[in-house]
Amino acid sequence: MIPRPHYIKKIMPYMDAPFVKILTGIRRCGKSTIMKMLMEEIKQLGKAEDQLVYYSFDSLEHEDLRSAKTLFSHLKKQLCKNKKTYLFLDEIQEVESWEKVVNSLMSDCDVDIYVTGSNSRMMSSEISTYLTGRYVAFRIFPLSFSEYLSFRKGYAQISDPHEELASYLRLGGFPAVHLQAYTTEEAYTIVKDIYNSTIFTDIVKRSQIRKIDQLERIVKFAFDNVGNTFSAASVSKYLKSERRSIDNETVYNYLKKLESAYILHRCDRYDIQGKERLKTQEKFYLADSSLRYSVLGYSPDSTAAMLENLVYLELLRRDYQVHIGKLGNAEIDFIAAKQGNKIYVQVTQEIGSAKTEEREYGRLLDIRDNYPKYVLRADSFAGGNYEGIQTMHIADFLLSDSF
Template sequence: MINRPIYVDKIMAYVNTPFVKILTGIRRCGKSTILKMLIDEMKEQGIRDEQILHYSFDSLEYEDIKTANALFAHLKQHLFLKGKTYLFLDEIQEVKSWEKVVNSLMTGYDVDIYVTGSNSRMMSSEISTYLTGRYIAFRIYPLSFFEYMIFRKEYTEVLDPHTELANYLRLGGFPAVHLQKYTPDEVYTIVKDIYNSTIFTDIVRRNQIRKVDQLERIVKFAFDNVGRTFSAASISKYLKSENRAIDNETVYNYLSKLENAYILHRCSRFDVQGKEILKTQEKFYLADSALRYSVLGYSADSAAAMLENIIYLELLRRGYEVYVGKLDSAEIDFMAVKQENKLYIQVAQEIGSPETEKREYGRLLDIRDNYPKYVLRTDAFAGGNYEGIKTMHVADFLLSDEY
């Protein structure tokens, strides 16, 4: 296993605290492996094997433990009687009413519990009801660019970061595709399988969706419009043009289900002057750039949008709340907020003319505050500062620890 300390260190800080540790994220982003890393780390710190119980509920091995009563009875029989038991419950959403089991164990037994799940029911009202104030959620993402570079070093020669960025953008960050050297076609075959299993297991089957073709058309529309503002009405209008009638409420319902399965991330607009979140014309970003290419095929003209996607995900990884900034009629690619910190970011694949330069930098200069402002690009440029705005290569920004 290649360690992912960005998550392991963060979670280990809560070992032996009275909270359930919940790891969520899209399928195959590495949650199960991180559980194993946590187990290894705990063993190194002196926790004995017999204190650890580890279950993967998407395995046939535990097919008979799919109800709350069965799980509770089984775990009670196997708890360590001479001290604390450490429970690792992988893909726990496969067990109906699992949160009742966890709540009962937390209140009546000496346990430390870690669970994973691949849909946002893990954050639902049921959990809030049964585990109020007693859980901490950790969002797990596919590999960051920094992690990607570490994985690549294990099996191939790594190029300079600026060159590797193009590979990262095209191949994405699912750990499974970076355990050995694969061709792009092989990568997309793996990622398409992740996509299909997520769509048909976490969305279609779980929600008993009958019109699968409607869902897939909405997916393709969203994938093809990454980085563009759109609404349910615009999707509905598009589908009607293809003689596929669908109402706005149904579109919103499908988009929400794609969010719940962590395939899509909704990015709201924020009025920089009015200081309020706007409820129209949102953007959607993907859990991983390779999802787009595995479903729609690779196209070089999508690179600019996917660069935005990469920056968006990196800001989320670092704990920022991320918005599309609105300043009068202009748009700021990202306004990112974390407690008292704030960043403004423009992303440009290249700036090929004075007019483009004026547009990209001018939008940031119009913001009248002293928070850091960045223009991130992938072409060559001279100097790193433009009237107080910092210019960085996208790869350097992703690897930086200054923000």
């Protein structure tokens, strides 16, 4: 297993605390592996082998344990006597009413519980009802750029990070793609399988969707419009132009289901002058750039939007609350806030003219506060600051510890 210390460092401080540790994220982003890394960490602290109990509910081996009463009775028999048991329950959303099982174990037994799940039902009202104040959640993402470089070092010679960024953009960050040297076609075959299993298991099957072609058209519209603001109404209008009638509410429900499966991330807008969140014209970003290319194919025209997608995901990894900024008629790519701190970020593929330079920097200069401001770009430039605005290569920003 290739270490992912970022998550281990975040989760381990909660060991033995009276909280269920919930790891969520899109399928195949590495949750199960991180869970096994946690098990190894706990063993290193001197816990005995019989204190660690692991179940994967994705496996047919445990299909007969997918009812709450059966699972609760079974797990109670596995617990150690006179010492704490560490329970690791992988893909727990496959168990109906699993939150009742976990709540009962937390109340009645000496346990420390870790669970993973690939659907945001993991964070639904049922959890709020049964586990209020008794859980901490950790969002797991596909590999960051830094993690991607660590994985690639195992089978390839790493070039300059600026050059590696293009490969990371095209191949994405699903760990399975970077376990060995795959061709682009082989990598997209892996990603397409992840996409299909997520769509059909976490959305179509779970929600009993019959009009699968309708869902797939909405997926393709969202994938093709990363970085563009749009609404359910604009999707509905587009589909009607293709003689596919669909109402706004249905579009909204499909988008919500794609969010629930962590395929899409919704990013709303924030009015900087009015200091309020806006509920119209959101943007949607993908869980991983490779999803777009595996489903729609590669297009050079998509590079700018997908670079923006990379930066958005990195801000989320670092626990920022991220919004699109609205300043009059202008747009700031990202306002990212965390623990009272804030940064403003503009992302551009290149600055090839004075007009582009004025647009990218001018919007940030119009913001009258002293929070850090960045212009991130993927072309060659002479570095330095521009009237207090820091200019960075996107690769350097993704690897930086300074924000």
